[in-house]
Amino acid sequence: MASIDLPSPGTQASTWTSPGREQWTTVLHSWVTTVDHKRLGILYVGCGLVFLLIGGAEAAMMRFQLFFAQNDLLSPQVFNRFFTMHGTTMVFFVGMPIIIGMGNYLIPIMIGARDMAFPRLNAWGFWMFLFGGLIFYFSYLGGDGLYAAGTAPDVGWFAYAPLTGKAFSRGNSTDYWVLGILISGFGSIAGAINMITTTLSMRCPGMTLGRLPLFVWMMLIVSGLILIALSPLTAAQVMLLFDRFLGAHFFDTQAGGDAVLWQHFFWFFGHPEVYILIIPGFAYASEIIPVFSRKVIFGYPIMVGATCAIGLLSVGVWAHHMFVVGLGKGTAIWFAAITMLVGVPTGIKIFNWVGTMYGGKLHFRLPMLFCTAFLFQFLIAGLTGIMLAAAPFTWQLSDSYFVVAHFHYVLIGGLVFTIFGAIYYWFPKVSGRMVNETLGRWHFWLFTIGFQMTFTTMHVQGLLGMPRRIYTYPAERGWEVWNQITTAGVVFQGVGVLLFVIALIHALRRGEPAGDDPWNAWTLEWSTSSPPPAYNFAEIPEVRSRRPLWDLKHPDDPDWKYE
Amino acid sequence: MEFPRPALPLAALSRTSGFVVGALTAALPVAMYAADASSTQTPSIFDPRSTQTTEILAYSTLVLGICAVIFTVVTALIAYAVIRYRARPGDDGREPAQIYGSNPLELAWTVIPVVVVVILALVTARTIVDLQIDERPEGWMPVTAIGHQWWWEFHYPEFGFTTANELHIPLSDSTSGRPTFLTLESADVIHSFWIPRLAGKMDVIPNRTNHAWIAPLETGTYVGQCAEYCGTQHANMLLRVVVQTPEEFERWARAQQRPAVDDPKVADGRATFLKTACINCHTVRGTVATGRFGPDLTHLMSRATIGAGVATNTPANLRAWVQSPDHLKMGARMPAMGLGETDVDGVVDYLITLH
Numbered sequence: 001m002a003s004i005d006l007p008s009p010g011t012q013a014s015t016w017t018s019p020g021r022e023q024w025t026t027v028l029h030s031w032v033t034t035v036d037h038k039r040l041g042i043l044y045v046g047c048g049l050v051f052l053l054i055g056g057a058e059a060a061m062m063r064f065q066l067f068f069a070q071n072d073l074l075s076p077q078v079f080n081r082f083f084t085m086h087g088t089t090m091v092f093f094v095g096m097p098i099i100i101g102m103g104n105y106l107i108p109i110m111i112g113a114r115d116m117a118f119p120r121l122n123a124w125g126f127w128m129f130l131f132g133g134l135i136f137y138f139s140y141l142g143g144d145g146l147y148a149a150g151t152a153p154d155v156g157w158f159a160y161a162p163l164t165g166k167a168f169s170r171g172n173s174t175d176y177w178v179l180g181i182l183i184s185g186f187g188s189i190a191g192a193i194n195m196i197t198t199t200l201s202m203r204c205p206g207m208t209l210g211r212l213p214l215f216v217w218m219m220l221i222v223s224g225l226i227l228i229a230l231s232p233l234t235a236a237q238v239m240l241l242f243d244r245f246l247g248a249h250f251f252d253t254q255a256g257g258d259a260v261l262w263q264h265f266f267w268f269f270g271h272p273e274v275y276i277l278i279i280p281g282f283a284y285a286s287e288i289i290p291v292f293s294r295k296v297i298f299g300y301p302i303m304v305g306a307t308c309a310i311g312l313l314s315v316g317v318w319a320h321h322m323f324v325v326g327l328g329k330g331t332a333i334w335f336a337a338i339t340m341l342v343g344v345p346t347g348i349k350i351f352n353w354v355g356t357m358y359g360g361k362l363h364f365r366l367p368m369l370f371c372t373a374f375l376f377q378f379l380i381a382g383l384t385g386i387m388l389a390a391a392p393f394t395w396q397l398s399d400s401y402f403v404v405a406h407f408h409y410v411l412i413g414g415l416v417f418t419i420f421g422a423i424y425y426w427f428p429k430v431s432g433r434m435v436n437e438t439l440g441r442w443h444f445w446l447f448t449i450g451f452q453m454t455f456t457t458m459h460v461q462g463l464l465g466m467p468r469r470i471y472t473y474p475a476e477r478g479w480e481v482w483n484q485i486t487t488a489g490v491v492f493q494g495v496g497v498l499l500f501v502i503a504l505i506h507a508l509r510r511g512e513p514a515g516d517d518p519w520n521a522w523t524l525e526w527s528t529s530s531p532p533p534a535y536n537f538a539e540i541p542e543v544r545s546r547r548p549l550w551d552l553k554h555p556d557d558p559d560w561k562y563e
Numbered sequence: 564m565e566f567p568r569p570a571l572p573l574a575a576l577s578r579t580s581g582f583v584v585g586a587l588t589a590a591l592p593v594a595m596y597a598a599d600a601s602s603t604q605t606p607s608i609f610d611p612r613s614t615q616t617t618e619i620l621a622y623s624t625l626v627l628g629i630c631a632v633i634f635t636v637v638t639a640l641i642a643y644a645v646i647r648y649r650a651r652p653g654d655d656g657r658e659p660a661q662i663y664g665s666n667p668l669e670l671a672w673t674v675i676p677v678v679v680v681v682i683l684a685l686v687t688a689r690t691i692v693d694l695q696i697d698e699r700p701e702g703w704m705p706v707t708a709i710g711h712q713w714w715w716e717f718h719y720p721e722f723g724f725t726t727a728n729e730l731h732i733p734l735s736d737s738t739s740g741r742p743t744f745l746t747l748e749s750a751d752v753i754h755s756f757w758i759p760r761l762a763g764k765m766d767v768i769p770n771r772t773n774h775a776w777i778a779p780l781e782t783g784t785y786v787g788q789c790a791e792y793c794g795t796q797h798a799n800m801l802l803r804v805v806v807q808t809p810e811e812f813e814r815w816a817r818a819q820q821r822p823a824v825d826d827p828k829v830a831d832g833r834a835t836f837l838k839t840a841c842i843n844c845h846t847v848r849g850t851v852a853t854g855r856f857g858p859d860l861t862h863l864m865s866r867a868t869i870g871a872g873v874a875t876n877t878p879a880n881l882r883a884w885v886q887s888p889d890h891l892k893m894g895a896r897m898p899a900m901g902l903g904e905t906d907v908d909g910v911v912d913y914l915i916t917l918h
Contacts, residue, residue, distance in 0.1 A: 253769035299664035324764040326773035337684040351672040357644040383630040393623040395763025465606030465759035470798035478605035
């Protein structure tokens, strides 16, 4: 804070506290009015984690219902609302805010900038996201109107027409689904525009595109995908509102509308969305694995290329969600082939991460533990993805528990594991405190064991013919024992997540001071203090390679000689 | 009878080597479990009983085999890196050699996966072309299946009758019988037709006509259910398929063609049935009941279950159903008619004469 002193709201000396004791109202006011990218990043991730707990509780309730065949813990209506809320929450109100929040916090610091390009748009984006989430959950009170004591949407996170039409979805519960996502979607689009602009125009001297940390590269591509993918969803949702309120018939099959049209719109958003969520996981792994292997990332250019390739391919694979819609042979063959092709750049990434580990000195601290599990689990996720791309196999697997297993391997085994790793990795920077390693290890092992119990078995239920989204099943199907293992795993995961929360609170209160660079890392965020000052850098840094701190630490053998 | 017989060049490979590798991972525990599945009703996809599902399994086993090989190799690489290169205690703290990349290696792990993908895509294309049949081949038996919230209507145009939830079809192995060609339509929202051991999924979409086919290889009863979320009772939109010998099937179809039994002993119950709103939704052929919204009841007692499989078709369950469908199947579209005890008894007495 040597050179800059701008007394505007939200720009206190430190991200967390101001010197001296202040009224809680002052603190609250400073957080609500903040335009600091770091505070907004913390707000995004913090809200995402709260929604994670809510969505997780919904999942746990569904699993307890399915523990016994013909169980009557939950009524079908309550169960159907839970899976709708769970899926929508996890994608739009957990995944999206956490990846955007991490990008918000880290992109400016990693490229040597003092804030995002549009700080106020940034704040607007966050509050739109939160507003959308609150509207979505307000449906529990207001869905059918307060007279009916409210109901949440029960149309599934994919909201297939014509189940969402006025004829089949009375009241306003579906409207809460539409509006919650629509509004938070504006926030995501604002975030994406901001990340793109920041990356393209705010880089410090010497930070060419070829020297961007992989994290920033990948978030750039993710931001592009957000712009491409979210807009069609928003458009389709507006069309659905027209159907519901203005008597339009886009998806109203009873008046000649087209149910399949909605699916094209939805999956043209929905499949890139999967990559929007998983590429940030790649981004975290691409920062963490090199540091804890003590080696430079293996094959930086091809990692960037592979990410671009995934981004491009991801907009051409949506109809693999529609292999059983009856689209015709040619369509099926095309989408099967393109989807399988995604395996190539994804495989390149896995090989390059393992290549980074080869010949290194691996330190299995918390972030690396989670990233190692991620490598293994994401491999399985990728392979089941190949199976699901194999259209005739999917005639059996589609809409079965196998699919549920597959995408939870992607989104938990891939994304949530790397998010945990990333939080353990950057928490010392954000808070200035180290997380207790023992607590973190208990979290890791309980969560990993629970995850495997829950989702490995789900593959089996699917192969044994159990469809998704059923609140009950006949006892004689032989699925019960598998469902019981699945549900038992939830308990382990729940305790693991509880320990995670405890570990973070413990670290905030009594964590060891972290220092500026606890992991002996190489990117710019570790060159400033922990937590960073409001303006990040007293002097704008100048870089000559992809690992500026390596150059600083090894003046005799700097990176720029080799790149 | 000529069956689509995909002469996959790799099918033989998939059945032998592929299966061995595949068995090591997913298939083995599942197959073991499926082995005792015959005593239960587990609709395992590893236990196919039709031409199509057998071919799907052969193809799937090849895919599983390839994936199992990749899994083994990459897991071994990861495990090796984790074990071999972990930092040892007493490490000198010096940084390891920095390797920035390797063109030959990166080329290798680009080109090899591309080759695998090309092979897999070609086999996939061939399997799709062989197994997806969009027009009814000459001589196949047509059946129209209509999805409703939350039950199935089956219409047999050749015989001119309609039934519900339990699809009867003739055996059709390579020596005898005729395969069944299904036309799938929806009366309301999207459903999906799936009998894992007999037919892969095909969605049932309003304003659209899809097709499925079954060439069953063994008699018996096979279970399936709606596979696309379709509202409150999606879970209880169950399906049973009864595969019969051609002679048995013929006998069953002839019986279904007859109009409903008119037993004078239950004239009171019958009168109650015909004068309440039951007839707005249900058909009993030979009476004034011609509703189409609910299942055809002409031969109700020839079916093993009621409520699309939610309960066995016993007089006690029928009574519970007539009195309050919600009690057995919460959210079911059939309303409780608010009949008095005597009227309920009468209606049930009438229904159980509908053989």
